Amino acid sequence: MKPSPTRFGIIGTGRITRRLVADLQSTDGVEVTVIASRSGERARWYGDQYGIGTAVEGYAELLGRDDIDAVYISLPPSLHAEWSIASAQAGKHLLCEKPLTVSPTETDEVTAACRKAGVRWLDATGWLHHPRSDAFRSWIDDGRFGKIGHISASVSFYQPFQSGDHRLDASLGGGCILDLGWYAGGLARFAAGQMPTAVQADAVMVDGVSQRLTAMMWFPGGITATISCGYDTATRKWFEVAGSDSSLICDDFTRPWPDKPARCWIHDAAGKVDSESFDGHQERSMITRLIGDGPLELFQQQAIDTQRILDLFQRSIDENGQRIEA
Numbered sequence: 453m454k455p456s457p458t459r460f461g462i463i464g465t466g467r468i469t470r471r472l473v474a475d476l477q478s479t480d481g482v483e484v485t486v487i488a489s490r491s492g493e494r495a496r497w498y499g500d501q502y503g504i505g506t507a508v509e510g511y512a513e514l515l516g517r518d519d520i521d522a523v524y525i526s527l528p529p530s531l532h533a534e535w536s537i538a539s540a541q542a543g544k545h546l547l548c549e550k551p552l553t554v555s556p557t558e559t560d561e562v563t564a565a566c567r568k569a570g571v572r573w574l575d576a577t578g579w580l581h582h583p584r585s586d587a588f589r590s591w592i593d594d595g596r597f598g599k600i601g602h603i604s605a606s607v608s609f610y611q612p613f614q615s616g617d618h619r620l621d622a623s624l625g626g627g628c629i630l631d632l633g634w635y636a637g638g639l640a641r642f643a644a645g646q647m648p649t650a651v652q653a654d655a656v657m658v659d660g661v662s663q664r665l666t667a668m669m670w671f672p673g674g675i676t677a678t679i680s681c682g683y684d685t686a687t688r689k690w691f692e693v694a695g696s697d698s699s700l701i702c703d704d705f706t707r708p709w710p711d712k713p714a715r716c717w718i719h720d721a722a723g724k725v726d727s728e729s730f731d732g733h734q735e736r737s738m739i740t741r742l743i744g745d746g747p748l749e750l751f752q753q754q755a756i757d758t759q760r761i762l763d764l765f766q767r768s769i770d771e772n773g774q775r776i777e778a
């Protein structure tokens with residue numbers, strides 16, 4: 453991506469925005485030049501707080517400017533497709549928060565718009581870019597675990613969100629299926645290295661919004677996976693990959709614990725346990741990849757497949773927990 457520095461515009465002023473703005477500002481080769489909010493006053497407040505020179509009212513206003521090369525979108529999920537497509541059409545490279553969109557159809561529309569405009573894009577799924585995840589991938593590819601049999605992933609947060617939070621609003625793409633299933637279903641797809649051939653899912657719903665998701669996935673080669681996500685149990689962000697030669701346990705894959713190095717454990721068939729730890733900053737690695745010239749297809753396919761998996765979960769739930777063939 454040229455020129456350097458890559459100038460980012462920020463769309464939205466949410467909870468995650470300030471963290472990602474700090475990550476952008478601390479990444480080599482990046483400058484954050486403009487922030488847009490629905491409210492001009494909020495944009496100005498945010499700009500002053502976080503050292504962003506220009507604040508504008510309205511997202512379209514930001515996209516019309518020629519002092520940005522890329523955008524970061526941190527809106528509620530149901531707005532991701534509209535503004536990602538508008539960003540691509542304005543010729544801006546794109547970093548969009550997870551879930552990329554709310555459906556495979558919308559995801560196809562975003563990817564088509566980016567392809568047509570020739571812009572680079574990533575969804576902001578930070579864990580995929582941690583050096584530890586590069587190691588996971590190479591261990592899987594090198595057969596360190598032998599024949600993989602089962603994968604399990606759990607992601608939950610006990611958070612009675614404030615009324616008005618997009619996670620509690622179906623019309624904004626709320627619910628744990630998209631919000632947290634993105635991580636757990638995505639992890640299973642990453643570890644299996646392919647799409648499942650079938651899924652079966654169940655959700656606990658409150659006011660039309662999923663609070664808990666439980667799902668089973670079947671992959672080619674006899675690999676199975678179980679997924680558990682939700683807003684009604686305390687923090688879990690871990691997974692296992694169980695193989696014939698050894699099994700991997702990771703307790704913090706979505707984001708390393710703040711007070712510990714990124715880590716994982718590998719148990720072999722004889723009971724020996726190796727622990728591994730990794731340095732690195734997942735969001736800065738993600739941003740560096742986006743603004744670089746390297747291939748992004750692996751990450752883009754991961755996002756496309758994850759969106760399809762969440763849709764299969766939803767279809768199974770809609771059909772009273774029937775097993776759905778992909």
Ligand SMILES: NC(=O)C1=CN([C@@H]2O[C@H](COP(=O)(O)OP(=O)(O)OC[C@H]3O[C@@H](n4cnc5c(N)ncnc54)[C@H](OP(=O)(O)O)[C@@H]3O)[C@@H](O)[C@H]2O)C=CC1
Pocket residue numbers: 463464465466467468469488489490491494495526527528529531549550551576577578617618624631
């Ligand atoms: N990668 C990660 O680790 C995380 C990712 N996320 C993802 O980031 C996205 C945003 O989440 P979060 O920051 O918690 O969201 P917030 O609700 O805190 O912020 C969303 C922002 O979107 C803008 N907005 C535009 N239209 C609406 C609307 N109709 N209702 C509410 N807000 C609107 C608002 O900015 P304004 O009005 O100023 O324009 C608002 O500040 C989600 O997709 C979420 O899944 C969230 C947390 C962590």
Ligand SMILES: O=C1CO[C@H](CO)[C@@H](O)[C@@H]1O
Pocket residue numbers: 609611619631
């Ligand atoms: O991606 C995310 C990470 O954790 C959050 C809990 O605070 C989620 O709800 C959020 O959307």
